[in-house]
Amino acid sequence: MxxxxxxxLDVVDYIQQTRDSYAQLGYDxxxxxxxxxxAPFATPAKPLEECRVAMIxxxxxxxxxxxxxxxxxxxxxxxxPVDSPADQLRTSHFAYDMTAAxxxxxxxxxxxxxxxxxxxxxxxxxxxxxxxxxGGIYSQRRLHEELIPALTAEIERLxxxxxxxxxx
Amino acid sequence: MGLIxxxxxxxxxxxxxxxxxxxxxxxxxxxxxxxxNHPLGHTAGRPDDPDGQRAIVRAALRLLHRATAPGTIDxxxxxxPTPWREKARALSDKRTERFDTPQxxxxxxEMAATASRT
Numbered sequence: 001m002x003x004x005x006x007x008x009l010d011v012v013d014y015i016q017q018t019r020d021s022y023a024q025l026g027y028d029x030x031x032x033x034x035x036x037x038x039a040p041f042a043t044p045a046k047p048l049e050e051c052r053v054a055m056i057x058x059x060x061x062x063x064x065x066x067x068x069x070x071x072x073x074x075x076x077x078x079x080x081p082v083d084s085p086a087d088q089l090r091t092s093h094f095a096y097d098m099t100a101a102x103x104x105x106x107x108x109x110x111x112x113x114x115x116x117x118x119x120x121x122x123x124x125x126x127x128x129x130x131x132x133x134x135g136g137i138y139s140q141r142r143l144h145e146e147l148i149p150a151l152t153a154e155i156e157r158l159x160x161x162x163x164x165x166x167x168x
Numbered sequence: 169m170g171l172i173x174x175x176x177x178x179x180x181x182x183x184x185x186x187x188x189x190x191x192x193x194x195x196x197x198x199x200x201x202x203x204x205n206h207p208l209g210h211t212a213g214r215p216d217d218p219d220g221q222r223a224i225v226r227a228a229l230r231l232l233h234r235a236t237a238p239g240t241i242d243x244x245x246x247x248x249p250t251p252w253r254e255k256a257r258a259l260s261d262k263r264t265e266r267f268d269t270p271q272x273x274x275x276x277x278e279m280a281a282t283a284s285r286t
Contacts, residue, residue, distance in 0.1 A: 002191065002194035002195050002197065003194045003197075003239060003241055004194075005190045005194075005203070005241075005243075006243065009190075009203075009205060009243055010205070010253060011190045011191075011205065012189075012253055012256045012257055013190070013191045014189045014191060014192055014208075014256075015191040015192060015195065016191070017256070017257055017259070020259050021259045021260055021261055022261070024259050025261055027261075032192055032195050032196070033170055033171050033192075033195060033196040034195045034196070034197075035170065035171070035174065035195070035196055035197040036197070037197075038197070038237075038238045038239055039173065039174045039177055039197055039198055039199040039238040039239060040174060040177040040178040040199065040238070041177065041199050041237065041238040042177050042180050042181060042182045042199075043182060043233075044182045044232050044233060047233070048229055048230065048232065048233065051232075053229070056169075056172065058169055059209075059211075062277075064277055064280050065280050065281060065283075065284040066281055066284075067270050067281045067285075068270040068271050068272040068273070068277060068278070068281070069270065069271065070267055070268050070269050070270050070271060071264070071265070071266040071267050071268070071271060072266045072267065072268040090272070090273040090274070090277055091273060092270070092271045092272065092273060094263050094264045094265070094266050094271075095262070095263045095264075096208050096209040096262075097207075097208070097209045097262070098209065099209070100209055100210055100214070100215040101209060101215075102273065103215045103216070104215035104216050106212060106213065106215075106218075106221050107209065107210045107211070107212055107213055107214065107215050107221070108209065108210075108211060108212060109212070110212035110213070110221050110224070110225050112218060112221065112222075113212065113213075113218070113221045113222040113224070113225040113226075114225060116218070116222055117222065117225065117226060117229070122226065122229075123229060135169065136263075143171065147172075148171070148172060148175050151172055151176075152175065152176065152179070155176060155181065160181070161182070162181070162182045162183070162184065162229075162232050163176055163181055163182070163183045163184075164183075164184055164185075164186075164225070164228055164229060165169050165172065165173055165183055165184070165185040165186070165198075166169075166185075166186050166211055166212055167169035167185065167186065167187060167188075167189075167193075167211060168188075168208060168209055168211055
């Protein structure tokens, strides 16, 4: 059984919302990832103050000068320098309201917060680049054969101690 | 993103995730996630709110050492200033058309991308 939210939290159930919406529209049901087995669990070898941190965000962020995402199972990734100013970041995505992200990309790609935490010594260092892709890949095959290997290669290249993941 | 977390963690790289969609995250069952009860598109905070954004990112990073078992989903204390859940729960398809060509935010971005490739 998936973990239930605490009773005091008023949580929107997006799996239910999507199921009901698609049924009403006559679409096939979307198949969400379902992993009943416990995840692997790796413990950081160092305190956070010494860790090199990388980030992966699925909000469809690209930097001016890079090619934008297209919206049909785009499994490509963008490496974005962590010192990129917010006014050089853009978003391209088909499945969420980008109004806030286009005003302040940090809401889906929190580079400023990471830089501040590194400057304050709360984390050790940042990997030179953060990795962006566009979520909402419908093809499980392409997710496993293209996107996950591409992200893994980027993370192995950046060689962080820990990774922060930011979905939208 | 949960599948990506599980894959990286399986390679021995500790991961921590943000999430604003409890059921989707619980179903994909990543090692650790900090739950941010915001409307979608604001997983890392409200726009132009550096203090709030930093608190959310800090909470996610601290889970790396605080979580003691896989499947931890830990709510972050957040507050959204206006009602939003009714709209989020409304039955509709909120996706836009899925084009197969790059969708630039600004036309100038396309020229910049072309220029940097030549």
